[in-house]
Amino acid sequence: MMSVTRPYQLTDLSDLMALSATTNCADPRAAYGWLQERWGRVAPVELEPGVPAWLVMGHQEICRIVRNEQLFSRNPHNWRLYNEGAVSPDSGLGPMMFPRDNAYFADGDKHRRLRAPLDDGLAGLDKQRMSRLIRTTCAELIDRFADRGRADLVNDYAAIIPMLAIAGLFGLGPEKRHELQRGLLALFGSGSDSQAGNETVERILTEAIRERRAEPRDDLTTAFISHSNLANDYEIQQSMVLMISAGYETTKTWIAQTLRLMLTDTRFAGRVRGGRMGVDDALDDVLWRDPPMANMPARYALADCEISGQHIRRGDALILGFAAANADSRVHTEDPWLEVGNRAHLAWSAGPHSCPAHRPGRLITRIAVDTALHRLHDVILEIPADQVRVAPSPWTRCPHRLPVSFTSAGAS
Ligand code: HEM
Incomplete structure (x- = not known):
């Protein structure tokens, strides 16, 4: 039975587990289990030294939080430690937690205004055309390493597909897609070429907006331009940047996690290859077991409150522990038949x-996994399964690399 050993104030800073200990470990469930033993379903953790937050691990508790915007804001301007300057401006938490002017970090009416173009734009996409685009992208990437008989399925494949696919949704041609992808890699890499990467990305998006204004087409850029909710080019560009940044790491991780399981878990691979589990079921299995966003930042309490026995103070940050919540016994049954088709996981969040x-x-993930499975013959992982490390991050558990060899690559 779970017990809270003592109530905690986020101003005490002793003896906290780092959030990254739940992602950068062999057995995340054991790490979440340890936290729950000690604190209950809401545990204090450290995001980085000196920056504590609450990790919410209960399924119901997360649903309550994400559905209550009056009490839990998405806007980091409501984060006490950020306002007090306790988080350094060059903190690694910045890309996921520092405020930017888009739907992701907005609440209430502003969020609904900026969110509608995303929903409407995505709903209007032609699925057949999108499938063709993704299929071509995956095939071209495999062609690049087909002759080598070796590849790293994370860095040569999973990490590249989402950016090229999303750039394709914006209607960019092949050359611009690759240029944008190189710019984004530089930008996300935070190295010395990061600023140049940022300029490349801005230039390509600005050009795309200008071109589509002159010549509208059936793509997301045109959908954003023609949406009455977006007031100017700045908001259009911010919406495009949001699509890329929200779609990149998540899709990359989902592809990489599924390929890792196919390569390392013989029962999982056998069920997929033997036809007992379709690729979609396999993808759902990954969303349950290892959701791409294992821990999702964040909501900020707008008033003092209590969740699962913990006293949350106004301005505290709450991290949504999707991986832990997916294992919450309250959303599972003992009966495997009743588990079939259970889609109550929180990989996509709620609210x-x-x-x-x-x-x-x-669609991107399914085509990427399907294409790799069908084209790469006799593919094997070149390192032992227990040596697949995850790339360091408090949020995701993406394999760092998946070096494979294969006897041949079939035609696309
Ligand atoms: C394929 C794996 C993906 C997963 C698992 C995933 C997961 C998530 C989650 C959990 C959130 C909610 C965050 C919250 O409640 O705070 C979110 C938001 C968002 N995602 Fe995804 N995502 C994926 C792919 C994508 C892609 C491909 C795109 C863009 C093309 C995208 C665009 C967005 C946007 C714009 C938001 C913000 C929505 C808002 O704040 O209203 N995601 N995603």
Whole structure:
């Protein structure tokens, strides 16, 4: 039975587990289990030294939080430690937690205004055309390494597909897609070329908006331009940047996690290859077991309150522990038959900020996994399964690399 050993104030700073200990470990369930033993379903953790937050691990508790915007804001301007300057401006938490002017970090009416173009734009996409685009992208990437008989399925494949696919949804041609992808890699890499990467990304998006204004087409850029909710080019560009940044790491991780399981878990691979589990079921299995966003930042309490026995103070940050919540016994039964088709997982979150792109995200991931499985013959992982490390992050558990060899690559 779970017990809270003592109530905690986020101003005490002793003896906290780092959030990254739940992602950067062999057995995340054991780490979440340890936290729950000690604290209950809501545990204090450290995001980085000196920056504590609450990790919410209960399924119901997360649903209550994400559905209550009056009490839990998405806007980091309501984060006490950020306002007090306790988080350094160059903190690694910045890309996921520092405020930017888009739907992701907005609440209430502003969120609904900026969110509608995302929903409407995505709903208007032609699925057949999108499938063709993703298929071509995956095939071209495999062609690049087909002759080598070796590849790293994370860095040569999973990490590249989402950016090229999303750039394709914006209607960019092949050359611009690759240029944008190189710019984004530089930008996300935070190295010395990060600023140049940022300029490349801005230039390409600005050009795309200008071109589509002159010549509208059936793509997301045109949908954003013609949406009455977006007031100017700045808001259009911010919406495009949001699509890329929200879609990149998530889709990359989902593809990489599924390929890792196919390569390392013989029962999982056998069920998929033997036809007992379709690729979609396999993808759902990953969303349950290892959701791409294991821990999702964040909501900020707008008033003092209590959740699961913990006293939350106004301005505290709450991290949504999707991986832990997916294992919550209250959303599972003992009966495997009743588990079939259970889609209550929180991989897409819930409430007004839940992922608007779960359909295109699934399409990209399904085609990427399917294409790799069908084209790479006798593919094997070149390192032992227990040596697949995850890339360091408090949020995701994406394999760092998946070096494989294969005897041949079939035609696309
Ligand atoms: C394929 C794997 C993906 C997963 C698992 C995923 C997951 C999520 C989750 C959990 C959230 C909600 C965050 C919250 O409640 O605070 C979210 C939001 C969002 N996602 Fe996704 N996502 C994926 C792919 C994509 C793709 C491909 C795109 C864009 C093409 C995208 C665009 C967005 C946007 C714009 C938001 C913010 C919505 C808002 O704040 O209203 N996602 N995603």
